Amino acid sequence: MKNLLCATLVLTLCSGCVPRNPGILDSEQSQVQLRQIQSRGFDTQDREKTLRAVIATLQDLSFVVDKADLELGTVSATKLDGYSMRMTVSVRQRGNREIIVRANAQFNDRPVLDPQPYQSFFVALERSIFLSSHSVD
């Protein structure tokens, strides 16, 4: 009886910590922190050139592009290599001299929240665009 009570107590406590709609909004991480990890600024005005460099970088990383939109400034692509990695990259102008590139990725069925893969992506993009990037406030 005592065992049953204890087990019920443990299960109740545990179920209390499980979110009811896990993964739908993924809002556990700070938005500001996530944007910083996923964004870089480039000193250019040329959105088309930047988007074309993003596409070339994704191809260099063995992604197949799913869709792209010059007007909106977005590219989505998927990499299949025993796993599935999907990435959306958006490009927007800030002020007169800077373009902000933001990338967000999912690995199989999980969001990529670790800064390291994004750093690697931006290093590859810098090579393709022949510009060095800077962090975004």
Added chain:
Amino acid sequence: MRLPFLLLATIASTVLPALSGCAYHIPKEALTLQPEAASLRRLQTRRFDTSDESELLQASLSVLQDLGFELDESEAKLGLLVASKNRDATDAVQITNKIIVGVFVGTNIPVDVTQRIRISLVTRAMSPRESTVRITFQRMVWNDLGQISRIESLEDPALYQEFFSKLSKSLFLEAHNI
């Protein structure tokens, strides 16, 4: 005796789900440029003596249609075509193995039945007189249990050579290696 059991049960029910929640590993090469990236780029890219990206896209689309691909997306302003096709993926060797294992061991081993092949093709003006076309292939394969058995990029040089040979005929232009 009861206390350690309860303790273990508590640890197992709280720590294990927490661990499984964060235990996923992204391969380091997923978003890092690999040394073979340059040779892959050469394999997947050809240079043509034209600055007309639109002409390259039109000719590429015709070749893709010749090869049975359906167009999924396009953005001509960025020189992009995305296409795919579903095809049979049955393999005689796999089916033979399935029959042998089924008869002698009594186990049902899954075999591949269908695959989805996807491509994206990107044109890029390199100079006032030259443009490049780069195509990348990938595929997902499903077995007879409805499970995904393989997801991979296709890097067989023959595939790319054949595609570019057809494209160059369609364009009446010679395809140069980059």
